[in-house]
Structure formats: C-alpha cells, structure tokens
Amino acid sequence: MSELTQEKIGLKSRRREQPVGRFSNLKLGEILARQGILIAFALFLIGFTIANDRFLAPDNIMGVVRSSAILGVMALGVTFVVLSGNLDLSVGSMMSFSTIVVLDLHDKIGPVLAIPAMFAMTMCLGALIGFLVGYLRLNSLIVTLGMLSAIHGLTLTYSGGKNMDIADKEGTWFSVFGQSDLVGIPVPILIFALLASTLGILLAKTPYGRKVYAVGGNGLAATFSGINRSRVVFTCYVLSSFCVATAGLLQASRSLGSQNTVGQGLELEVLAAVILGGASLMGGSGTIFKTVIGVLILGFIQNGLLLVGLQFYAQYIVTWIIIILAVWLDIAAKRGKLWSPIA
Template sequence: MADTATNPVSLKAAGNFLARQGILVAFVIFMVGFALANDRFLDMDNVLGVVRSSTILGVMALGVTFVVISGNLDLSVGSMMSFSAIVVLDLHDKIGPELAIPAMFIMTMSLGALIGFLVGYLKLNSLIVTLGMLSAIHGLTLTYSGGKNIDIADKEGTWFSIFGQGTALGIPVPILIFLGLAALLSILLTKMPFGRKVYAVGGNGTAATFSGIRRARTVFACYLVSSFCVATAGLIQASRSMGSQNTVGQGMELEVLAAIILGGASLMGGSGTVFKTVIGVLILGFIQNGLLLIGLEFYVQYIVTWIIIILAVWLDIAAKRGRLWSPIA
C-alpha cells in the first residue's frame, strides 16, 4: 500500500524534474546518441570545431538573453551584426584597427541605445520596434557600403585576424572570448543588483516599478548589453573571414532566439540563465554537426531544430503549471 501511495508522488517529481531540467537531459541524450552513431563526433578536433563555429551565434545569444529575461525581444541582432562587421572592415583600411574597433562598438551600441530608448522609455512594443529596426539597419548597412561587400586590402600585414583566427594555449580565441564573456555576464546577471532588477522587470514589471526599480532604465541597459554582444560577434565574424557580405547576419536572429528558448528562457520574461543559453547554443551546434556526420543532408537540421524548439517551449509551459500535460487534456 505504501508503494502504491508514493507512486503518484514519484511520477509528479519525475515530471517536475523533466520540466525544469529537460533541456540538460536532452543535451546528454543527443551527445550520447551521436557519439554512438559516429566515432568522430567526440573527437577533440571536431568538438573544438563545433564550439568555434557556434561562437558568433553564442555571443549574440548571451546579450539577447538579458533582453528576453526582461520580458522583451530583439529581432534586429542579425542585421546589426552585419552592420558591425561591414563597419569595422571598412574602417580598418581607413583609420586602422586600433581606432576602427572602438568606433564600430560605439556605432553599434548607438543603435542598441536607440532601440532601448524606444522600448524602455517610450514603451513601444519590442517585437514591432526590433522588427522594424531589422529592415532599417539592413538598409543602413547597404547604404553605408554602397551595396558592395567589404574586404581588407592587406590581410597579411595586420593583427586584426587574431579575434577570429588566433589561438591561445591551444584554444581558438573565439572560444575564449565566448566563454569569458559568458562568465562575466553570468556574474552580472546572478551576483549583481542589476541582474536582480532584470529578473524583477521581466517577472512583473508593475510590481518592480512599485518596488522602486526604474523599469525603463533597466530595459534600456539590457539593449545596450545586447548591442555590445552583437558588436563583439561582428568583430569575430569580420576577423575570421577578413571580409564580409552585407547579409552575413541575415536570419541569425531566429537562431539566437531558438538557442535562448532551448536554454529554458521564457519568452514571457522573468526566467533564464546565461549558463543554459550556452547549453542551448551548443545543442544547436552539435545537432547540426551530428546530423551531418551520420550522413543526413544539411537541410534536415531545420526540421530537427523545429522539433526541439517545440519540445523546449512545451517544457517551459509545463514548468510553469507544474505538470507535463494540460489538466484540461
């Protein structure tokens, strides 16, 4: 009788665990499955290659995590990354990398500040604002470059390539930038007063305002963090290829949101962590790599990614209602 009485409790506990930590369980299952399917999957060169190829997406996702936790969206990051890469490459040959890099960061973060002002202080809908900025920044990029791709003239005589192609202690520099930035932003989000304000604003903006938190300032700061990360991603992209197309970041805003959702952040705001966003980025990267290694065509990854996103959203909803299945069903 005792075992029968405890079974519902055990099942509920298991359901709650899957709802809270399902994405980590899924990550382990995918890694084990692909490792069994192909011996090369866990080869160190392959692992480093996957992580390195995921760094640009990952760096962008770190910043957007702050925006999503605050209860907003940022669909402009793809176009903004294209803009930052084009600007830093163009200015590299005109004023040198020493001045081009800070100039690019200032210009990119100015765009982030504009979005933060519109969403935070004017209280406009973040989806509408950033969707409009996606097109506006793309047009700005084309106008700036005259519709042409940009390449560095003297690729051998510059140290600029270190950000995308360099290594330190045997580890690619892009990975070190990604992990270092993730560690700093994780501390900012979990250990600093600003992080608590971000969670409060995203969880209940009205209550946060009555608690003395300046909601508009917090949202504005989140978009600054996001644009800083986008500028960093643009720097890595430009340094990796030493040239860039005007549309290099096109569509990446959806991949960024996918990684953040996979990491367990709620689009309703108030939940999410930098660590789980990193896990979400790695899941996308390793799934794409694993599917290719087992011989599936690259376009299959889009279907698999869609299934995983649906699963992640389901687990997010389940975590909020305390059960995997709807009580109505």
C-alpha cells in the same frame, strides 16, 4: 482486533499510499518538463556517436565550440533582454551591420580606430531599440522585427549593396581576434568564456542583475518597489548590442571579409539557444551558464546532423523543431505538467 479497527488501519494505509503515487507522477512530469531538453540532448549525443565515431573526437569538439562562439556571444546579450521580459529579433541584421562597418573602416582609418567606432555605431542602434521599448513602452516584438528590416536596409545602403574585404589580409593584426590561439585555445573561445563569466557575475551577484530578474518576473511590482523599469530595459538592449558588436568583430576577424547578409537568420538561432538554456520567454527566469549550455547543445546537434550526412539546410528544420520543443517544455515547467486540458 475488531473489524472496525482493521478498516481504519486499511484506510490510513491507502491514504498514505495515494499521495506517494501522485507525488511520483508529479516528480516525473516535473523532471521531463524541466530537464527534458537535456535528456533529448543526451539521446542525440548517443545517436550521433553511434552513427559517426568522429563526433566525440577532440578536434571535432574544439571545432564545434569555436564555431559556436560567435552565436554564443550574441546569445549572452539576448539573455538579458529575454530575462527582462522582452525579445530582440534584430541581432542578426545588427551583426551584419557591425561586421560590414568594421571591415570598411579597417582600410579607411585603421583597425585601432575602426573597432571602437564600430562598437559605438552598433550600440547606438541598441540604444534606439532600448529607448523605443523601455521608455516609449512599445511592443518589443514589433519594434525589433521592424528594426531587423531597417538595419538590413542600413547595411545595404552603407555598403552600396557590395560585400566587404580587407585589402591587405597578410599585413594586418586584425585577424588575431578570429584566427589566433592563446595557450592552445582559440581566441574566440577565450573571448566567449571571458564575456560569459563577466556577464554571469553581473547577472547573479549584482543589484543590477536582481533588477533584471525583478522587471522580467513582474514589471508592475518592480516599479512599485522603486526599480526604474525603463532604465533596466534600456540597458539590457544596449548590453545586447555590445555583445552583437563583439560577435561582428569576431566574424570580421575570422574571415577578413564578409557578405552584407552574414547575420541573416541568426536571430532565430540565438533565440533557440537562449530558450534551450532554460530562459523563459515570459521573463524572469534563466541564467548565463544555462545559455552557454544551450549554445553548445545547438552547436553539437547541428554538427551531428552534418556528420550523419544531412545537408546544411536540414538544420533550419531541426532548429524550428527545437524551438517548438523548448517553448513547450518551458510552458510545461511553469504549469508543472507536460499536458494540460486547458490553455
């Protein structure tokens, strides 16, 4: 075999080897970018289990899922908002409003009428936000940040600055939503699972769900395709407010009383759970199932921190770190690499 032939063969071999190496590095970067938060969660689980053997006990697991149900119900609705390419920072104060209203109306008109009245009032707030963002095309961050303060003021005005309690806590069936079990499973978990299943089907299997993805992925292209972008955004906020009202019902039923700031700060936790589940802040990417996973990740991490002896306020710092990490991984997944020399 001539030297020229051997050189050609060697050149072809090197050409075959180089793409394999680049492909392996690319795949590793994609795996870390797309599944990095799950890898980090697995490491958290291992660490918490080693630190405290109660972490994976059945009663602790059930307690974490039950306590995460209220946050999870809110996150389901916010998933639709984020998928449409918008944000909703008003859900925390809106949950406080719905909780206070249903507790107040419980003693005035009875739970049968109080529950639908509370849902109607809360969904009117969602419709207002949807109108401002969807039809008037105002910035969702500015609108919902302003509504956060406005609804908080509305809650304080409605309650007169006082906390709410049900007068006859022993003689009401209202506690069934937050305190009862059905076939051994807490009702809040069942409501969370039922709502997640319904909204998951709505998002993944219906024309409306495809419209939400289309609007969030490319609103201009969706409009030219005949999709009414304003209507889709409007309905996403109404749907989000329905989920918030459900969360307020669970919270009120669980404690049969509440402070008027019960939902304060929950908007960041809800957003963190949605992002942890893989929903993109840029819109058009995410699923209900992954949001449920994100809620559970956040719940188990917070529970693990308490079990290892950290104070509850340390959760705020960890939540901030998780949000930064999740946003970074989301952007990294879009560009296919964890690090980039350009923005």
